[in-house]
Amino acid sequence: MADETKTDETGAEAIGLHNLKPAPGSRKARKRIGRGEGSGTGKTSGRGQKGYGSRAGSKSRARFEGGQMPIHMRMRKLRGPHMKKSMPFEMFRTETQGVNVQDLEARFDSGAEVTLEALKAAGLAKRSDVPVKILAKGEITKPLTVHAHKFSAGAKAAIEGAGGTVVEVESK
Template sequence: MRLNNIGPKEGSKQRPRRVGRGISAGQGASCGKGMRGQKSRSGTGTKPGFEGGQMPLYRRIPKLKHFTVVNKRRYTTINVSKLASLPANTEVTLASLMERGIVTSNDGPLKILGDGELNVPLQVKAAAFTAGARKKIEAAGGSCEAIA
């Protein structure tokens, strides 16, 4: 057996249709593509996404970097540095911060962010904490309680 003797299994591979070789061959002259027009020419007919002159879908949709979240969670945020002015062992909630005037608007549940320093132990009750904020509050001797 030699390399020039081997080939695909009999019947596994069909020969390509020879078009444009006369009328007796069955696909003569226009090769079964009709008379004239864009799709009868050689090469690809149209580029991908072409919709016959209509504004294509990829140009109709808005060009956004990302899709907006439909039901986005909104938080009333405050940094740890704002809590440093409170007296020691104070219970910090959204209501108590609004009473003191530290937070002026209720934009949703309270979330504590970790920017700044804190040296006062506080009992903080909030819906969410960043990892840095939780670490700073507990390092100052306070406690963090997540409420729903």
Template structure:
């Protein structure tokens, strides 16, 4: 036997079936799709449709609760920040959301960064973040740093404050 004598076994390689090529092929006319209707055409998208009956995915009970008002914080541990400082990728001492995002630590988090206390922090840093855990605050202050959490006033409270000042102004005008 030589290399040029090698062949696949008989019937091991089979050509693809060309449907709709005449009655002699065995898959002519309707091409094995039956007759008429949505399923006989291409681009059918009826998975989960049960002929008008309530579909299974709508019949079964749902569990849990999705709070649409929940804050979305990017959670960053102190140990991760220390690793980035040790590697030399982060040199700033004033760290905020933008600095952590630039280094790739704060992914997502449309409401800011929440600092968590897992890991050791040895560098003296000052943080400006949207939230901080008790342990993280203690660890940062132990290393000689500081944590600032700016207070965000909701729009409704701003309106109330404005209303209070106008009421006080009216009262002062009446008395004076």
């Protein structure tokens, strides 16, 4: 019973740990260096004639650039998230589309409801995936109901001072 092989319904031998083999041609024998001139890798064993690479104990690092100034030393080293050119490039930067109150004054009638869709139709906030922020540049005299993701303090005061209302929309 010990030497019986298990077979499945098609008659083929069942695969198990005892009969696993790599696919034919998938395994290649290692290169045997220093085994005579006839092997093709005799004498210097594929290391060339002289130089650092031919010596015992030589290491070739992946980042070694042949003696020229390495890239990590050629690049600038500005640190910290507070600079535009600093290392954690885009980690702390937020993106918003700014819309000024002077543009709302020019494009919308008195008492109008300014939604995100209305801003897009007016050509002020074209990208739907970026939050909209209303900014205080210019003056507003019309009472408007403005819907946006964010408002600057000056813009909020200007809209409410003109008799309008401010509605903050939750971002996605």
